[in-house]
Amino acid sequence: MKRLVLCTLYYGFARWLPVSHVPGGAAFKWIRYQICRRLFAECGKNVNVESGAAFHSGRHISIGDHSGIGKNALIEGPVKIGCNVMMGPNVTIWTRNHAFDRLDVPMCEQGFLGDQPVEIGDDVWIGSHVIILPGVKLGKGCIIGAGAVVPKSIPEYGVAVGNPAKIVKYRNAGKTETKKTEPESAARERRQPPYSGVISQQGRVPTDKDMNEQSELSKKKQEEIRR
């Protein structure tokens, strides 16, 4: 009965309050936290449940200190979230699949396979529009890039991007060897073209002249490729 009242309060009212980072949003954050604290199986301190997040009754969700559930997130079934987890908007976490073994019965009548809980470790950064599939375990300190679809578990400190998510590097890889920060920053500078810098300094809409310059640049690049 208590859960029913809290669920009604959350899905009827608190879920539709504005996001927590607007001026005065701390009040909305507090209201959502006070409801979710009682809905979740385990709930740490200073948890930020953003506007529009849905997680059924919340009975199977445990979340650690200073973590967050992102805006418009959709969480189905048992999920264990660690401490210091950051989550972008529109994240979807699935914990069960449709059964589709038989061909004679429509898939919608075959029901579901069993729940496979998702575990998210401490200090994880999940980008926006990420889809996490059933049974996935995200290790401590890993990063999931925006728009990734995660079908398999990610080890500790892994940085995974793409669809399906592939590990591109490890955050702790450079620590034992040489400093990897310098070449990385240099690469970032190289990736940023002088064109965008010009626009940002002047703070204006790109004119036809700018765009012509850029198209000439791209033409030059194409010629280089041909050579």
Added chain:
Amino acid sequence: MAAKTDLTGFRPSFIEKGISMRVFPLVNGAVCCVLYYCFAKWLPPSYLPACGWAKWMRYQVCRHMFSRCGKNVTVERKATFRSGREITIGDNSGIGENCRLSGPVHIGSDVMMGPNCIFWTRDHAFSRTDIPMTRQGFEPPRPITIGNDVWIGCNCIFHPGVTIGEGAVLGYGSVITEDVPAWAVVVGNPARVVQYRKENLEPCKETLNV
């Protein structure tokens, strides 16, 4: 007469430079911010029948929020862009439904944008592994620039500092991690160039001939 001429001589400089140039944009911006996020944001989308008034209302509010705003700009329902002070937008462009612009974004003219696009202009810092990422703060923001005549599909995600060239087409759900050249058609996660809209730019044909 002399007093009048003094007044007329005095008034424009004081009002235009003193108030309208400094105070008015700020007041206007703050009022329009409240108006937008409390009211205009929730009006029906512009593509519904007989809802042109919603588009007009959002345009009238956003005109004062953006640092540069062209003519005939469509801002769709539930788009968010903070205070809008860091955003420039050209003529006949649009911001799609439920889109999120977090920081400096420069949009050219004749840009079409689908729903649910996200423009990230700064990343979390994650170089250290001894303290949680939540306490490492952010990297400095890098502006996103979008050229003229670009079609952005729904659910596109932009990384900080990317530049989209003129006439580019971004497929549905593509994740733009690097700069997109002019007239390119890109799809996928991460986004890759699949073709060029202008034939003389296409590299594949040249390699085939060789």
